[in-house]
Amino acid sequence: MTATATPRTKRQKKEAAGPYGNVGKTVDVLDERLGFAKGGRVFMDKIFPDHWSFMLGEIALYSFVVLLVTGVFLTLYFVPSQRLMTVPMDFPYKPLRGDTVSEAFYSTINMSFNVRCGLLMRQMHHWACDIFVASIVVHMARVFFTGAFRKPREANWLVGVTLLILAITNGFLGYSLPDDLVSGTGIRIADSIMLSIPVIGSYVSFFVFGGTFPGDIVIERFFIIHVLLVPGAIMGLVGAHLGLLVRQKHTQFPGKGRTERNVVGSPMFPVFIFKTQGFLFMVLGACALLGALAQINPVWQFGQYYAANISYAVQPDWYMGFLDGLLRVMPAWEFNNFGYTIPLEVTFPAVIFPGIVFNIAMAWPWIEQQFTKDKQMHHLLDRPRDVPHRTAFGVAFFALLAILFIASSTDVLANFFHVSLNFVLILMRVLCFVVPVIAYPVTYFICIELQGGGSLMGKRKRANVVVRTEEGEYIANPSDPRPGDAHEELDATPVPTFIIDEAVVVEAEEVVSEGGVKVAAR
Amino acid sequence: MVTMQKTLKTYATRVGLGLVGAAALTTMATPFLAGAAPVHAAELGSSHVSCPAGTTAKYDPEYGVPASLIGEDSKTKTKNAGTAYSSIQCYDASGQLVAYGNDAILYKFPASSLAPLGEKLYQQNCASCHGTKADGVLPTYSAGAYPALRGLGPATINFWITTGRMPAADPKEVQAARKQPRLNPFQANAIAAYVNSLEPATPGIPSVNVKDANLTAGQTLYALNCAACHTITGGGDALAQGTYAPSLHVATPTQVAEALRIGPGNMPVFSGNLTDDEVRDITAYVTESLAKPTDIGGVGMGGLGPVAEGFIALALGIGILMLVSFWVGERQ
Numbered sequence: 001m002t003a004t005a006t007p008r009t010k011r012q013k014k015e016a017a018g019p020y021g022n023v024g025k026t027v028d029v030l031d032e033r034l035g036f037a038k039g040g041r042v043f044m045d046k047i048f049p050d051h052w053s054f055m056l057g058e059i060a061l062y063s064f065v066v067l068l069v070t071g072v073f074l075t076l077y078f079v080p081s082q083r084l085m086t087v088p089m090d091f092p093y094k095p096l097r098g099d100t101v102s103e104a105f106y107s108t109i110n111m112s113f114n115v116r117c118g119l120l121m122r123q124m125h126h127w128a129c130d131i132f133v134a135s136i137v138v139h140m141a142r143v144f145f146t147g148a149f150r151k152p153r154e155a156n157w158l159v160g161v162t163l164l165i166l167a168i169t170n171g172f173l174g175y176s177l178p179d180d181l182v183s184g185t186g187i188r189i190a191d192s193i194m195l196s197i198p199v200i201g202s203y204v205s206f207f208v209f210g211g212t213f214p215g216d217i218v219i220e221r222f223f224i225i226h227v228l229l230v231p232g233a234i235m236g237l238v239g240a241h242l243g244l245l246v247r248q249k250h251t252q253f254p255g256k257g258r259t260e261r262n263v264v265g266s267p268m269f270p271v272f273i274f275k276t277q278g279f280l281f282m283v284l285g286a287c288a289l290l291g292a293l294a295q296i297n298p299v300w301q302f303g304q305y306y307a308a309n310i311s312y313a314v315q316p317d318w319y320m321g322f323l324d325g326l327l328r329v330m331p332a333w334e335f336n337n338f339g340y341t342i343p344l345e346v347t348f349p350a351v352i353f354p355g356i357v358f359n360i361a362m363a364w365p366w367i368e369q370q371f372t373k374d375k376q377m378h379h380l381l382d383r384p385r386d387v388p389h390r391t392a393f394g395v396a397f398f399a400l401l402a403i404l405f406i407a408s409s410t411d412v413l414a415n416f417f418h419v420s421l422n423f424v425l426i427l428m429r430v431l432c433f434v435v436p437v438i439a440y441p442v443t444y445f446i447c448i449e450l451q452g453g454g455s456l457m458g459k460r461k462r463a464n465v466v467v468r469t470e471e472g473e474y475i476a477n478p479s480d481p482r483p484g485d486a487h488e489e490l491d492a493t494p495v496p497t498f499i500i501d502e503a504v505v506v507e508a509e510e511v512v513s514e515g516g517v518k519v520a521a522r
Numbered sequence: 523m524v525t526m527q528k529t530l531k532t533y534a535t536r537v538g539l540g541l542v543g544a545a546a547l548t549t550m551a552t553p554f555l556a557g558a559a560p561v562h563a564a565e566l567g568s569s570h571v572s573c574p575a576g577t578t579a580k581y582d583p584e585y586g587v588p589a590s591l592i593g594e595d596s597k598t599k600t601k602n603a604g605t606a607y608s609s610i611q612c613y614d615a616s617g618q619l620v621a622y623g624n625d626a627i628l629y630k631f632p633a634s635s636l637a638p639l640g641e642k643l644y645q646q647n648c649a650s651c652h653g654t655k656a657d658g659v660l661p662t663y664s665a666g667a668y669p670a671l672r673g674l675g676p677a678t679i680n681f682w683i684t685t686g687r688m689p690a691a692d693p694k695e696v697q698a699a700r701k702q703p704r705l706n707p708f709q710a711n712a713i714a715a716y717v718n719s720l721e722p723a724t725p726g727i728p729s730v731n732v733k734d735a736n737l738t739a740g741q742t743l744y745a746l747n748c749a750a751c752h753t754i755t756g757g758g759d760a761l762a763q764g765t766y767a768p769s770l771h772v773a774t775p776t777q778v779a780e781a782l783r784i785g786p787g788n789m790p791v792f793s794g795n796l797t798d799d800e801v802r803d804i805t806a807y808v809t810e811s812l813a814k815p816t817d818i819g820g821v822g823m824g825g826l827g828p829v830a831e832g833f834i835a836l837a838l839g840i841g842i843l844m845l846v847s848f849w850v851g852e853r854q
């Protein structure tokens with residue numbers, strides 16, 4: 001068959017279309033006009049290390065996708081208004097029939113009871129939010145404990161901490177939207193926190209609420225920040241985060257064939273893209289599972305917020321827990337001087353402390369440099385045990401936050417374990433200081449032990465052979481080592497040739513692939 | 523090339539599994555969420571309260587609780603006097619008041635003929651702590667004071683016995699706990715009759731006409747008056763120094779109305795500030811909506827709110843997803 005012959009049979013048509021078929025054609029069309037191929041190559045050849053801890057950031061990415069999709073659905077039904085209205089008498093939930101509520105609250109319960117899949121979307125949105133912030137935290141912990149934030153990746157660490165702050169902020173704003181008793185209590189506390197800021201406090205509060213609390217515009221304002229400004233900022237920063245990642249390439253754990261000058265892993269196409277897609281569905285599935293089976297924030301049971309009402313046992317979502325916990329354990333220290341009040345019992349836990357926490361988080365790469373004087377480039381990760389001081393500090397820091405987080409449920413703990421609330425409170429005050437102070441040295445020594453003991457791990461114990469002598473004495477002798485049990489030096493395993501070959505080729509050709517494992521030069 | 527195909531195949535399986543999972547879950551979710559069915563389907567007609575059989579009723583919208591029943595002298599008596607305005611009184615053949623109230627709540631006195639039985643039960647079960655004359659025991663020889671029971675009114679006696687608080691298991695406890703009652707309702711009635719015969723007092727034992735209740739008013743009043751201690755979902759919570767507001771998920775309508783009118787332990791007495799209609803509405807809301815919460819969104823987690831939710835998000839949500847990444851990724 002010649003190339004000029006008109007293709008007739010199916011097979012001929014297929015052959016005429018070339019090895020990449022119609023896809024190839026489309027790509028060609030785009031490439032000729034937009035220069036697609038070059039960018040596409042970079043994208044498809046991006047190497048992703050295969051270690052599982054590198055997937056944690058993706059949980060954050062995909063739960064954010066879930067938040068966007070379900071959030072857009074919610075905006076179709078949610079009415080961000082504090083105008084009062086009467087719940088219709090045929091509303092399915094009887095205790096609210098004929099009640100006077102705000103349009104924001106009504107639209108939320110209406111969405112939960114009357115809109116098909118509305119409740120599923122609400123619950124998925126809220127669970128995805130809880131998972132989103134949690135995944136950011138574990139992702140951050142991975143980056144912290146392995147030293148992935150070191151030069152040259154300090155900027156991306158800053159972007160990451162900013163993302164965490166934005167996520168927490170947006171979670172709080174979203175939680176406030178339904179205008180129910182619990183969220184109203186949250187806004188009330190936020191107002192008190194603003195008021196506690198020295199000098200400018202009352203101005204800040206007046207600015208946010210357009211007058212005194214609760215006012216009638218705060219839901220509208222929170223809404224637009226929640227659905228537009230913060231998600232927009234998050235999207236932009238996620239873009240920057242991933243852009244920096246592609247530009248600077250991934251870090252990797254040290255190992256065979258891995259150097260400061262290469263990255264070993266799977267290429268975006270055709271391996272990682274499928275892996276990550278599967279992971280997307282897993283995250284989606286987890287959010288759907290929780291949204292379908294576990295109730296979250298049943299606002300109809302709480303009712304409309306009125307400033308005179310208050311419920312006991314109101315906690316914020318988990319990611320605000322450490323702030324609530326510190327508010328609870330803080331002694332009531334208040335200073336009244338020269339006609340001014342400084343309510344330190346609010347200012348310290350809710351303004352000064354989070355300021356310290358997030359400033360330390362932001363500045364960590366430079367704080368660490370002060371100690372290590374290390375100005376080198378790092379692409380190979382640390383094993384946490386090899387940097388015992390950093391690991392110990394991180395554990396102590398997390399331990400403090402964990403105690404404060406637990407302290408946000410003092411009442412629930414006291415009720416559950418039938419102990420006095422006062423006892424739990426005082427216990428938490430003590431633990432705030434004791435646990436981090438103990439956690440640091442304990443972690444430090446565990447790290448040191450692991451460093452030394454690693455080579456012995458996994459070895460079988462040698463049996464003792466007990467022998468009775470003629471005099472009747474018993475003697476225990478260690479048995480002869482079985483093959484492989486002795487303290488023999490391992491042979492130096494040579495680096496697999498294909499990796500070395502490739503690493504050499506890489507210098508010349510940028511990238512080469514084989515067997516799903518790829519190596520890219522930095 | 524072979525390895526690559528193998529890798530691809532594994533990932534393809536995982537993608538497939540994930541897809542199937544997501545699809546299955548969404549399908550599972552649909553029945554929950556296809557517009558929830560009306561929660562309280564039955565519309566209940568209004569009903570009127572009538573006097574117990576064999577008594578004569580006197581309806582008098584102007585008439586209050588007989589002054590003879592309200593003592594002004596002792597603190598406990600005034601505490602228990604705050605039953606509302608009664609438009610119905612029921613008298614037995616001897617002309618004795620056996621019940622009073624209105625269309626919302628009828629407060630009944632236990633039959634005085636039960637008093638002898640009640641005395642026997644009292645001496646067996648209560649006298650060791652509260653004294654043989656029900657006038658209390660001062661903390662001279664025991665660990666704590668045992669309150670006088672005279673003049674507390676039948677509702678108080680009935681509440682403490684039917685909720686199982688009395689006879690107390692451990693008198694040194696900060697707060698007598700609700701437990702399986704040792705005495706049955708009939709015996710409780712008899713003891714109440716006996717104690718009341720020593721010094722008659724109100725309130726009588728309330729029987730609440732929950733059928734006519736307005737749940738919406740109940741919700742609003744509950745949020746305003748009760749949520750601060752019992753939490754908005756009625757789950758209860760710890761108060762200061764080992765005391766606690768108990769869960770409201772098991773109390774009967776009579777017990778709720780009693781609690782409101784008598785204020786057990788550290789709970790305030792809601793007497794003057796709530797009318798009988800309002801007590802009825804709160805009672806209905808507590809026993810119908812709080813005790814059987816409308817958990818249309820899945821597992822309700824006992825109304826524990828963000829504490830339970832946070833636990834699930836951290837343990838199940840992110841925990842499982844970390845395991846998944848552990849599964850999908852390499853472990854070296």
Ligand code: HEM
Pocket residue numbers: 067068070071072074075078108111122125126129132167170171172173174175176177178226227228230231234296297
């Ligand atoms: C940064 C990511 C986001 C987080 C952390 C977040 C978090 C939350 C939370 C915790 C709630 C309370 C839900 C409830 O229990 O009722 C909420 C409500 C809401 N969110 Fe988001 N959200 C995010 C992004 C979005 C986006 C992108 C949109 C829309 C474009 C959106 C729209 C809404 C709406 C309309 C509500 C109120 C409806 C309701 O409460 O049922 N959210 N959000």
